[in-house]
Amino acid sequence: MATHLLVDGYNLVGSAGMALPAGSGRLEGARETLLKNLAGYRQRKGHAITVVFDGWQGGHGAEQREFQSGVEVVYSKRGERADQVIQRLARLYGRDCAVVSSDHEVVNSARAAGAFVIGAAEFRAKLKDRSSSLSTVAFKELDRGDLDHLKRSKAKGGNPRKLPKSQRKRNHQLREF
Template identity: 40%
Template sequence: MSRLLIDGYNLIGILHRDLKKARQELIETLINYRKKKGHDITVVFDGYKTGPGMETVEYYGGVRVIYSGVSEKADDVIKRILKTEKLFWIVITSDRDIEKEAWKENCVPVSSSLFSEILNGEEYYFEHAKGVTLSKKEKAILRAVSKL
């Protein structure tokens, strides 16, 4: 079992007419993924524009869903979680600032596009040229992906 910290809207993308529906579909997908894999999943969304104004935490099928408050964006909440919870997270995002914060807090970022492929049941194969040495970060990412 791994702990996943997901940048929700980063994973969904912005090309949706009905963001609320896309968000609900992602949560349902994560619930099913959790049932299959057993991971501890936290997904964070911006809630400051449409939410109640304060940070909220809800649980659906064992998935922790956080909506940021009026004074924070989801990115800020994710960074705060990384700094305060001091757990080993696999952080699902393609945001460079969050990726840097994840590495700084000894966690491993995995790109949203790669995780999306994994959620859709696509196999991830890593090939590299013979004689090419992987960096420590590349090896860490491969270990994290193998757990997903």
């Protein structure tokens, strides 16, 4: 399963409602908070983590890489978006990585490369929840009856309370994270 986590940094910060103007010192604080949370997550789970930030407008002529608390931080070079770096890394790692982003272009490219994709909001919940049990959440949702999109037609057989195979597979993959 996926062992390397590729994170779209500003996408994850933006999904938390922390998006601020690029010149703001608060953006730097949000970035540092994200890196601290990712370092804690890395210690709990043991995954290699690469977080990619945009440097295309004010960055250097070459891609900048550094390590902070065991998390690799990549700033894209001037003229290159973080999305392009993530897509390149997803093609490089293939099935051995998971991509955290809600950007459709990045998601589609990562899936085409064989990478597992986690939405930014979904991963943000994983960052906050230290002892989440996905199967418990799924069964609670079934008990509440909130999964109207999983209703089956009367022609189909099987257990109507059981999640579809694709959802069970995704839940199984998410348990690793």
